[in-house]
Amino acid sequence: MAFYWQLYEDVTWKVYVGLAAxxxxxxxxxxxWNTPAFYRGTATLNGKxxxxxxxxxxxxxxxxxxxxxxxxRVILACRNPSKGEExxxxxxxxxxxxxAVFRLLDNAKQESVRxxxxxILREESRLDILVHNAGVSRCHGDEKTESGYDLQFGINHLSPFLLTHLLLPLLEKSAPxxxxxxxxxxxxxxxxxxxLQSKQAWEETVAYATCKLSNILFAAELARQVEGRGVTAYSLHPGMVDTSILHPRSSRLHGELLLFFSRNILRPFCISLEAGAQTTLYCALExxxxxxxxxxxxxxxxxxPSKLAQDEKVASQLWDISCKATGIENY
Ligand SMILES: NC(=O)c1ccc[n+]([C@@H]2O[C@H](COP(=O)([O-])OP(=O)(O)OC[C@H]3O[C@@H](n4cnc5c(N)ncnc54)[C@H](OP(=O)(O)O)[C@@H]3O)[C@@H](O)[C@H]2O)c1
Structure with a gap:
């Protein structure tokens, strides 16, 4: 009996040590993995x-x-005038x-982007850094862009694509x-x-991910398209930050489950807002x-990024789709 008791104690002790390790x-x-890096560069932006x-x-x-x-000079491009002015x-x-000034921009409407x-082209003499930060992850039901794409795709990808095209002359003029x-x-x-190919496949849980994949493909293809013109492009992940985008509302059951997950499970793992802006600063200034x-x-x-995000063929395909959807012939 004592032998078995001894064995039990030995095993238990080892299990505890193993678990603790x-x-x-x-x-x-x-x-x-979750400790955010802070950008320590001291670059100033006077005159930019x-x-x-x-x-x-x-x-x-x-x-x-x-x-x-x-x-x-910072232009806050926002869709809600009172929130933007404030x-x-x-x-x-x-x-x-x-x-620091507000100007109206609603990424849900291509007319507003134009x-x-x-x-901007009328009022500004230069543009040094263009940050496409606006984004949504909410379900927009059956809402579509002018070209028939999911509205989320329009806000998160097509409008940034169009806006970059329209502001490219000013960006080139202000190179680098x-x-x-x-x-x-x-x-x-x-x-x-x-x-990317089937408009029917826009399930709300993957729609946001697809938009964010498009962001990476767009930055990569943009870099290739404007190479040698004094404009560089970067995509980034800011880290997980507790903002409204993390808590999308949806009437569907799996949307509600996601909301529960983001509110109760993800929140403790979020980094601060200040930390969430660091990679944007790094890409803008480093x-x-x-x-x-x-x-x-x-x-x-x-x-x-994922393998798909590095695929040049997919990037070029997305580029063509985006040109058609925004009525652009030549970038
Ligand atoms: N938070 C995260 O954990 C996380 C993680 C990875 C990536 N991101 C990305 O980070 C970016 C910023 O998100 P956030 O976390 O700061 O979310 P947020 O607090 O919800 O901010 C999103 C911003 O986008 C604006 N916006 C939404 N729809 C717009 C439209 N149609 N036209 C113009 N502006 C519009 C919002 O304006 P309103 O206030 O008027 O709605 C708000 O100013 C997004 O691109 C997001 O995908 C965030």
Whole structure:
């Protein structure tokens, strides 16, 4: 009996030590993976102009605030005039920089994108950094863009595609200039091309991921298309931040389950808003990345996107689809 008791105690002890080691390793790995890097560059932006779309709140607001602190003229391109004006006023107050201004841009309407571009081309003499940050992950039901695509695809991809095209002359004039597309690690959820080809396949859970995949493909193809013209392009994952985009509303059951998941499971793993703006700042300001035009970044360093996101054929196919959907003949 004593022998068996001894054996039991030995095994239990080993199991406890083993479990403790696994837990320690898991905590250590998670902390390493989830510790956000902060961009320490001290570049100033006096005399430079930056546009940040969707900057009345969230990561966009935090990025615009930082650009204004560095002395830039910052254009907050937002869809809601009162929220946009309020955010610009807050940035002016916090930074003392009176060059933070609101301009109306609704990515859900191509007409609004064209009007916004007209205003910018008329009013601004330069554009150094264009940040496509605006995004939605909510279900828009059966709402479609003018060209019949899912509205989420229109807001998250087609409008940034069109806006870049319209502002390209100003970006080229201000060279060296940069275009940033805020994507997401969620792009890795898409592993088949069919979502780009079939309009019927826009299931709400993969629609957001497909848009974010499109962001990476767009930045990569844009870099190829404008190579040698003084404009570079980057896509990035900002990290997981507790903003409204993480809690999409939906009337469907699996949408409700996702909402429950994001509110109760994801929240503790989120990084701060300030941390969430760091990779945007890095891609906008870091001198050493100019030779990495077209690449994808996360946590203030080069990162590897999914295999599909690196496929040049898919990028070129998406480019053609986007040209057709926005009525662009030549970029
Ligand atoms: N939060 C995260 O964990 C996370 C992770 C990966 C990637 N991202 C990406 O980061 C970017 C910023 O998201 P966030 O987390 O800061 O979310 P957020 O707080 O919800 O901000 C999204 C911004 O986009 C604007 N927007 C939405 N629809 C628009 C439209 N039709 N036209 C113009 N602006 C529009 C919103 O304006 P309103 O306030 O008027 O709605 C808001 O200013 C998004 O591209 C998102 O995909 C976020």
């Amino acid at each position: 696994v837990v320690c390793l898991a905590v250590y790995s998670f902390r390493r 102009t930056v546009i940040v779309t969707g900057s009345n709140t969230g990561i966009g607001f935090e990025s615009a605030l930082n650009f204004a602190r560095r002395g830039a 955010a610009a006023a807050k940035i002016r107050e916090l930074t003392g920089n009176d060059q 009007q916004f571009a007209e205003v 200039s940069r275009v940033l597309v805020v994507s997401s690690i969620a792009h890795k959820m898409v592993n088949t091309l069919c979502y 001198e050493s990345i100019t030779s990495y035009s077209g690449r994808y970044f996360a946590n203030c360093k080069l990162a590897k």
